[in-house]
Amino acid sequence: EPEVTQTPSHQVTQMGQEVILRCVPISNHLYFYWYRQILGQKVEFLVSFYNNEISEKSEIFDDQFSVERPDGSNFTLKIRSTKLEDSAMYFCASARGSPYEQYFGPGTRLTVT
């Protein structure tokens, strides 16, 4: 069964450094998403991406964040200058048609020290 994959599974970085989190969505999916979950808190929407552009973003997704689909398979989330409060589990999701049928990857745990 096709699945969403994410790399790395765990990333440790120093405050102020740039990180890129990578996702490979399910191959025939058209909608792509990033969510995050700070440990012990709710899952929060960050951004959705469709037709090579951001379709919606939350207040969390400020200028420090960017997303890209550099080729036909990868979907990346970049954080330019990480802060301690960016430490969280980041989930990628994709959907084929209906934007509501979202399939999630296993997550990347980001630790900012």
Add this chain to the structure above:
Amino acid sequence: SQELEQSPQSLIVQEGKNLTINCTSSKTLYGLYWYKQKYGEGLIFLMMLQKGGEEKSHEKITAKLDEKKQQSSLHITASQPSHAGIYLCGAPRVDSNYQLIWGAGTKLIIKP
């Protein structure tokens, strides 16, 4: 803004017993997802409900969507240690085409 409230927040159940977890939305539900998560780990998809009155089952887990009550319930029959974890509900936000909003989770502990 729309909120999803899960109840109970935590649950300790004797192995073999049945249990129910609820997820109530402050606004209309246009679908609902149930996921399971081990603390600090990834989201394991359980079920997606799309229509009012819909009921789905997988192994010993059954989920229902009550549109009128703006609520979904997840029922586990004859609980096992493998059912332990955090159960999360997620739903499409009514004023968005893309976002899912989430409940805070129900932590389930199974006592042997």
